[in-house]
Amino acid sequence: MQITLNDYLFVAGTLFAIGLFGVLMRRNLLIIYMSLEMMLQAANLTFVAFSRFNHHMEGQVFVFFVITVAAAEVAVGLALIVALYRLKQTTTVRDLTKLKF
Amino acid sequence: MQPLFFWIFSIGMILCALAVVFNRNAVASALCFTFAICFMAGLFVMLSAFFLAAVQILVTAGAVMVLFLFIIMLLDLSAMEHAPRHWIWMAFSGLLALAFLALIGKTLATLPAMAEPPASYQSQAQVTAFGKTVDQNISQSRIDKGDDTHRIGRLLFATKPAPGETWESFTSYVAPFEITSLLILVATIGIIVLCKQEERPRPHHREEISREAPPVPPVREDREAALKT
């Protein structure tokens, strides 16, 4: 059988859905962050698939930048989590309720 | 062969992703995520994005996940391993994820299935021109030479067109590249500032160097007290 664009897109969508599920369900801040990262990678896959099937390289260039920025963002986010841990002694997201009225 | 590899890589990636989400152990989650990234790199290779596959493994699997593991091990996460699951909340979140998937499926069902083009870009390359026809580039054999790495490189770093290429068909992503490097610099500075701890008092003279242990960071038992702040 031929592997069509739709298959790659569906796979990427599934990865995104799993990442979404992880963000919503897990209570540990780090696992949530990892699931968020997973959603980003799903988007990368979508970009590369489109780039391949539409015959232009811009998609890949964009993925290049996305990976770079994602890496920087992960680093900063983890630094923030560490600072938060030092302050609150917890990584459970349910304990962070400063936004509660 | 192609469908087989596609199924192996995609199903592997999906299973690893599920493991990330459902595993109680944080380290196991991180490792499963790393494997998922490797499977995704395989998918990238199948899509002829060799350079990106390599970058993905190097950066995401190699740097980002390692950083994750460092932080997981820095923070004490043993308490969450025995926490009970909230089944209702899981059901709702799962419903939402399934709804998203259904939406994707419905959208895809309306689109025509695009067949996979030939294995490489070599024969009908459109290196830079967006929407340009195939024939227009066939004659530019020098430009055609080079795989996707070459082309990504030229897209990222070229400041003038390649010999045989016109200015009209020239694009370059130098500026975003430089800005991204600036961003990484700023991120680095930011991380250092964020993770700075207060200076511990150090003894200035040799005579006063004591054999006592330096003050330790606050211990686990203070967590409940700290939670109330």
Add this chain to the structure above:
Amino acid sequence: MDHYVAWFLLICPLAATIAILLGWHKQPSHAIFASIGSSVLCFLIALTVFAGWVPAPKSFMWIDLPGLQVDFSMILDPLSKGMLLVVTGVGMLVHIFSYGYMEHDPGKGRFFGGLSIFMFSMTGIVLSSNLIMLFIFWEGVGFSSYLLVGFWYERESAAQAANKAFVCNRLADFGFMTGILLFWFLMGTVSVEPNVLAGVYAQHALPWMGSILDNHSVLAASAPSASVATQLGVHANPVLLAIMVVGLFCGCIGKSAMFPLHVWLPDAMEGPTPVSALIHAATMVAAGVYMLCRVFPLLLLSDAGMTVIASIGCLTAVMAALIAVQQNDIKRILAYSTLSQLGYMVMAVGCYAPDAAMFHLTTHAFFKALLFLAAGSVIHALHDEQDIWKMGGLLRKIPLTGITFLIGMLALSGVPPFAGFFSKDYLLSLCFARSPFFYTVGVFTAFLTAFYMTRLVVIAFFGPARTKAAEHPHESPWHMTTPLVILAVLSCIGGFIGLKPYYNGWSTSVVHTINFVTPFPVGEPSLFMEMILPMCVVLLGIGCAWALYHDAQTDPLEGGLFRVLANKFYFDDIYDTYVVGTQQLVARSFAWIDSWIIDGLIIRGAAYVCVGFGELLRLFQTGNLQAYAYVFTLGGLILIYFTLFH
């Protein structure tokens, strides 16, 4: 300089008031000096004005709008000059009398301040040239009446009487204001200068009103052309004119205490006697009649209105006379007598005889002020005793007061040759021309007047002393008896000094200017009607009263009818139950609506609804990050779905 002298008639009492207000009320001698001085000065200026040596003063423009011009200016025609003399003259005499009467009262500085502001306002009414200015001073006399009636404010009855006077006045002023506004609306001006009124009359008089005008165009030229009514296309139909006339008359109903707002005048006797003499006998209550005479050409525009005026005047006259027959307080009897005589004056105006009304007003001012001041002297002599059944035989004990009182009583009853005879009989004969009914009722009222005045005099001044206190009265000092003597002299010669032809001359000049002809045939009253019949009736009244009360210890007239009279026809009780009761009910229900529905339901309810919504929205702020992410994603999915598939 000449052109400003007349303004001092207003400036002097105003200056005295301000001086007393700003501090002299604590220094009675200064207050008395200011007040009496200003009243004497005003009288002297009034004399020069009357003699014609002082022209009309410069006017000051106040409101100058396209549809309305109101200025501060004075009218100095015979009507206002005559009234001015009466007001300032009687005012001066009352001021001098008050010096002795209020000698022992601690609040006399305040009293003279009130008198001064009253003089200011009353002079303003007499001199004002437009209805707006008149209305301002109208309210001024109402206010000063309130101040002076409630002078002894610690007394509950006095405070309530002051309130009653003010409320009745205010109620009537609502009608008065309606009349003024309708006047402006229909005619485009508020000025009551004689030539302006003549022009207005020329413009609006219709043929059936009984006037034949051959100088119509000349007069119409001096009338204002563009009134709001003409701009709106509304014509002055008889109904609107009748409403205007009745509206203007409402002012008189309040100020001159006509039926049904007569209830305040007897209660206003709670004030000191000089106040009753000045305000409630001679001047303020006459202001209503004066105002009617001033706007007389307007009143001619509505026959129905004139009938209303005459009827109410007639009714008041006879009703007040009936009530006075059974009153026992000397001041109350005189108050009802005032009401009755005011009814006469208003009836005269309603019978197309303003000169008779003004003539009677002037003579009435003389002898009523005399009667009140003499009553004040009696009360002073008996140390504040007002019940006539506790007096007796005063004529021998305090002869000067007694004789002046007697002169006043004869003048009031209409016995020749005193002033009242001339004015009352002239008035009644002119009323006969309008309608014999009015004449008959007037004659009956004259009988009653003679009756109750003789009753008063017989009980209080003749016979033995009825109580211990009445045995030792002391005569008043010279500064209290001098005004009595002056007023007694005026009451004697008032019929002869030329008041009748003076006012007649004014009235005929007005009538000739507008070429007015009465809508009914005017016959010459016979000598019998004019002089003999009323005199017989008066003598009959005096005789009956003498016979009944000559040696009476208590009132021989008992029984149902007389008890009704003694209770003043139960007017006060009816008003209290129905008017005041209804008003309280309405006020209470509105208070309930205000506090429960408007305040509670609407305002606080709205506030609580807002707070409730806030509490509801607060439930969304859980602080749970994942809940926020859930809602966020759900919203995003719904948006994408509706964007792509609908």
